[in-house]
Each structure stands twice: as structure tokens, then as C-alpha cells.
Amino acid sequence: TPTAPPQHRVVMIGAPGVGKSTLITQFMTSEYMCAYDDSPAASSSLRSGWMQCSSRSHGNDEGGAERSVSVVLEGEEAELVFIHLQDITQAIAREGHADGWVVVYSISDRESFKSASTALGKVWSLGHVTHRAVILVGNKTDLERTRVVNTAEGRTLATTYECKFIEVSAGFDHNVDELLVGILTQIRLKQHAQ
Numbered sequence: 001t002p003t004a005p006p007q008h009r010v011v012m013i014g015a016p017g018v019g020k021s022t023l024i025t026q027f028m029t030s031e032y033m034c035a036y037d038d039s040p041a042a043s044s045s046l047r048s049g050w051m052q053c054s055s056r057s058h059g060n061d062e063g064g065a066e067r068s069v070s071v072v073l074e075g076e077e078a079e080l081v082f083i084h085l086q087d088i089t090q091a092i093a094r095e096g097h098a099d100g101w102v103v104v105y106s107i108s109d110r111e112s113f114k115s116a117s118t119a120l121g122k123v124w125s126l127g128h129v130t131h132r133a134v135i136l137v138g139n140k141t142d143l144e145r146t147r148v149v150n151t152a153e154g155r156t157l158a159t160t161y162e163c164k165f166i167e168v169s170a171g172f173d174h175n176v177d178e179l180l181v182g183i184l185t186q187i188r189l190k191q192h193a194q
């Protein structure tokens with residue numbers, strides 16, 4: 001009998017407006033995706049775990065939306081459940097056991113980079129970088145003309161907190177598939193390392 005693919009929860013954290021929900025929407029159109037469902041009416045048994053989570057978060061001020069994407073990578077399917085949140089303390093309280101931590105800032109917003117730095121520091125101090133996928137994402141690379149955070153700064157921050165780093169444009173679908181693959185690859189690597 002076929003077994004359900006492993007499910008991984010992935011927290012997307014970052015200041016308002018950095019593009020967290022746009023990124024998740026882009027993941028849904030990825031070429032690696034084989035199926036997804038963000039409809040509360042979804043009823044297949046495969047989705048039942050997600051359904052429960054979805055109704056649990058309903059009515060919260062933030063993070064009400066959980067979106068699930070099935071990814072086939074190297075012949076193996078996995079379900080990634082994305083939760084986007086603004087507040088790192090709340091994220092840790094609610095989703096502390098998540099397998100993936102994606103910290104997003106906008107390259108054209110210095111304050112969002114500061115928030116990302118704070119959030120990453122908290123994730124790091126939990127010891128998450130050893131056993132979980134942690135990725136720093138500089139979004140909106142299409143806004144090169146108004147860039148205020150350079151690539152080297154992002155890379156340095158990621159090195160400080162021992163995590164991966166990528167610059168993307170959710171709006172223009174640049175490096176978004178690479179990020180999605182990176183998230184799942186890191187989750188698998190870290191789990192095998194345990």
C-alpha cells in the first residue's frame with residue numbers, strides 16, 4: 001500500500017510587505033510542484049493533517065493562511081506546508097518544531113533587513129541551524145535601482161548564523177524554484193544528519 005509522503009512544516013518569517021505571501025504563491029506554480037491545494041474544502045485523506053492545521057489557525061490575527069505544496073525532488077515526493085508569520089516570538093511559540101525556517105527581507109528595505117537579522121538570531125539561538133533548514137532570503141531583486149541592502153551584507157548575515165542565503169524576485173519569478181528546491185534539500189540533509 002502506498003504511504004503518504006512526508007510532510008514538512010516551513011515557517012516564512014519577515015517584516016510586513018517583504019513578499020512572503022507572494023513567494024508562497026509563486027511556489028504553487030513551480031515546475032517541481034505536482035499538486036497543491038489551498039482550498040478549505042479539500043477532503044482527500046492525504047490532506048487531512050493539513051486540514052486540521054488550517055482550521056486551528058483560522059481566526060488568528062496573522063498566519064491564518066497555511067498553504068500546502070507537494071514537491072517531487074529526486075524522485076521522492078514531499079509535502080511542504082507553508083505558514084507565514086511576522087512575529088518571530090509568536091512563530092517560535094506556535095511553530096517551534098517546524099522543519100524549515102525561511103527568513104525573508106526586501107533588498108530595498110533596510111528595516112526589513114534589521115528585522116530579518118533579529119529573527120535569524122533568535123532562530124539560531126534555539127539551535128535550529130543544526131537540525132532544521134534555515135534560509136535567509138533577500139527578495140525583490142528586480143528593484144535593483146532602489147536596492148539598499150547589498151548582496152554581501154546578506155551573505156555575511158547568513159554566514160554569521162550558519163544558514164543558507166539566496167536572493168530572489170518573487171514578483172518576477174527569479175530564483176524561486178531554486179529556493180523551493182533549496183528548502184526541501186536542506187530539510188532532507190538536516191534530517192539525515194540527525
Ligand code: GDP
Nearest residue numbers: 016017018019020021022139140169170171172
Ligand atoms: P508579505 O506581507 O510579506 O506577505 O508581502 P506580500 O507578498 O503581500 O507583498 C507585499 C508587496 O510587495 C505586494 O505589493 C507584492 O506585489 C510586492 N512584491 C512581492 N514580491 C515582490 C518582488 O519580488 N518584487 C517586487 N517589485 N514587488 C514584490
